[in-house]
Amino acid sequence: MSKILLQVEDLCTSFFTRAGEFKAVDGISFYVHEGETFGLVGESACGKTVTGLSILRLLPEPAGRIVGGKIILDGTNLMELSKKEMRAYRGKMISMILQDPMTSLNPVYTVGNQIGESVRLHQGLRDDKVEDEVISALRLLRIPAPEMRIRDYPFQMSGGMRQRVVGSIAMSCRPRLLIADEPTTALDATIQAQYIALFKDIQKQTDVAIIFITHDFGVVANICQRVAVMYAGKIVETAATSTIFKAPKHPYTSALIHSVPRLDRKDDRLYSIEGQPPSLLDLPPGCRFAPRCPDVQEICHKQQPPIVEISDGHSVSCWKVK
Amino acid sequence: MTRFIIIRLLQAVVAIIGIAVMVFFLVRAAGDPLELLKNPNMTEGQYEAMKVRLGLDKSYGExxxxxxxxxxxxxxxxxLLKQRPVIDMIKESLPNTLKLTLPAFAIxxxxxxxxxVLAATRRDTFWDQGVKFMAILGQALPGFWVAIMAVLVFAVYWQILPVAGMATPAHYxxxxxxxxxxTLPGMMRLVRSSMLDVLESEYVKLARIKGLPEKTVIWKHALRNALITPLTTLGLIIPGLVLGAVITETIFNWPGMGRMIVEATFARDFTVVQAITILTAVMVLGINLLVDISYAYVDPQIRYEKS
Structure with a gap:
């Protein structure tokens, strides 16, 4: 197995509002190997995106704050960097792709300008070289006729093309780590499959590590080597993708996998998990999934389950597992 | 773009003709200027001669x-009153009005x-509260009252600034x-709220993800988008500036077009009122056209739709 690129240890991120402290991410740990795709899965508001933004140290200020933990990228603890040093990491070492391609590009600047800006900033190139780099970034994402498209504005492009441009911006300085925050959710199914295939290919070419944030286990099966399942700010299970599908140990993981619609099963209706995730302002003292769990025991309501490594690389946080 | 400008120019011509017709009848509804021009010592013959000379013997239709x-x-x-070509009078007063409105507009x-921008980027801090307070104060207090109070304080009590006239820079x-x-408070509030919207946007987030320094994020990525809304209302601010000139010139005895139209209205000097009204309309329409063109410059989407 290749080297560990990113190590997140006991990360806690909170939002401080008038209503109180929202513990959006509450003590999560995981690692990502070089050149690997690591899935971060869970339903809306479970803390996936906040985890991504925490790694970049770009939480919405002043409400959002990292209150504890370490984020170690290639031996450097990002938490200890100054603001300026952190800025030099963004876009160069770590990049991120946002969910909605229709809103994540600036409408008043050309595509070439928006990609070139990153290139100029991090690589310190002269103007004529910048254009070459921009074209090569567009080519990496297989955008047709890149020489023509650099003078286009985002509104002249389709959603799928725009998301490729966002990908070009992210990959323009060949980062070591790419955080992809539901990059395919806003795209339609065929474009989605193309985009994922494209990223598998880019990963082969550049050896970039990807944290793939999604709620869709179908997408996970397609691209991720390993996956962590998040629920209400905590990671409940981490394993290799094949293990997760074959032998999920946490009831929440099983339920999530079970709720993926499948063509080879004849279900009358889609499976759904009863109830709602707990409020992050008022978390239960025990396991956070206990109120919705089909296998709940008495201890689940009282005490938080520890994280247990049941086999190599497979860890679960559930009282059922010992 | 050329087609767009031609269409707008044609629309402007129609609007100006409409305004010219309206002002013709409105000034005549204000009363008969002959009553004010009539001199008790005039003979019947002199009075009739004056009527003919001013062209007021003819019917309204003629x-x-x-x-x-x-x-x-x-x-x-x-x-009618001064017996001078109106165009000459405007040539004297228009530069004075511009000396007042252009610096005021720029400042x-x-x-x-x-x-x-300061308020939006430092949301909910002392700076933001200060700007909000100033904006509310500015919009709530009538301008003419503030001007008179300023004269009272700076020119009468402290005597550090002149009361009226335009002789030295201090007079300005x-x-x-x-x-x-x-003009300031409304625009300031608009820039603030528009900037706040843009700062929440995904492309500003992306600009930060790229590692751009905050000043590039704000002045390049956010501001240009945040300007689109204030720019559209710039066209609405121009008439406010005209109104402001009328009030300000009257208070400070400033020999500009604003004061001229007030005096002409009281004197029922039809030709002067008509001329200034039409000229103001031409200027407002011209500036609005410029605003529309600059709007297309800021927002490429509009540029492409119109070409």
């Missing part, structure tokens, strides 16, 4: 035809931009300040 005909040839007529817009401080007061 007067209207002469007026529109002259206008079509660019002739704005002769002042007002620069401050609105700077303070609006209070009138320009008053004009700024008419």
């Amino acid at each position: 007067q209207f035809i002469v007026y529109m005909g002259d206008l079509a040839q660019g002739d704005l007529g002769t002042s 007002g817009m620069t401050l609105a931009l700077a303070l609006g 401080v209070l009138p320009v300040g008053t004009m700024v007061f008419f």
Whole structure:
């Protein structure tokens, strides 16, 4: 197995509002190997995106704050960097792709300008070289006729093309780590499959590590080597993708996998998990999934389950597992 | 773009003709200027001669035809009261009005931009509260009252600034300040709220993800988008500036077009009122056209739709 690129240890991120402290991410740990795709899965508001933004140290200020933990990228603890040093990491070492391609590009600047800006900033190139780099970034994402498209504005492009441009911006300085925050959710199914295939290919070419944030286990099966399942700010299970599908140990993981619609099963209706995730302002003292769990025991309501490594690389946080 | 400009110019011509017709009848509804021009010592013959000389012996219909005909040839007529070509009077007063409105506009817009951005980027801090307070105060207090109070404080009590006139740079401080007061608060609030919207956007987030320094994020990525809304309302601010000039010039005895139209209205000097109204309309429409063109410059989407 290749080297560990990113190590997140006991990360806690909170939002401080008038209503109180929202513990959006509450003590999560995981690692990502070089050149690997690591899935971060869970339903809306479970803390996936906040985890991504925490790694970049770009939480919405002043409400959002990292209150504890370490984020170690290639031996450097990002938490200890100054603001300026952190800025030099963004876009160069770590990049991120946002969910909605229709809103994540600036409408008043050309595509070439928006990609070139990153290139100029991090690589310190002269103007004529910048254009070459921009074209090569567009080519990496297989955008047709890149020489023509650099003078286009985002509104002249389709959603799928725009998301490729966002990908070009992210990959323009060949980062070591790419955080992809539901990059395919806003795209339609065929474009989605193309985009994922494209990223598998880019990963082969550049050896970039990807944290793939999604709620869709179908997408996970397609691209991720390993996956962590998040629920209400905590990671409940981490394993290799094949293990997760074959032998999920946490009831929440099983339920999530079970709720993926499948063509080879004849279900009358889609499976759904009863109830709602707990409020992050008022978390239960025990396991956070206990109120919705089909296998709940008495201890689940009282005490938080520890994280247990049941086999190599497979860890679960559930009282059922010992 | 050329097609768009031609269409807008044609629309402007129609609007100006409409305004010319309206102002012709409205000034005549204000009363008969002959009552004010009549001298008790005049003989009946002298009075009749004056009527003929001013062209007021003709019916409204005939007067209207002469007026529109002259206008079509660019002739704005002769002042009933002063017996001088109106165009000469405007040539004297327009530069004075511009000396007041242009600096006021430049200062007002620069401050609105700077303070609006300051407030938005330091949301809910002391700076933001200060800007919000100033904006509310500025919009709630009537401009003419503030101008008079400023004269009272700066010119009468402290005597550090002159009361009226336009002789030295110090004479400009209070009138320009008053004009700024008419335009700044609304624009400042607009820049602030528009900037706040844009700062929440995904592309600003992406700009930060790229590792750009905060000043590039704000002045390059956010501001240009945040300007689109204030720019559209710039066209609405221009009439406010005209109104501000009328009030300010009257208070500070400033020999500009604003004061001229007030005096002409009281004197029922039809030709002067008509000429200034039409000229103001031309300027407002012209500036609006410029605003629309600059709008297309800021927002490429509009540029492409119109070409």
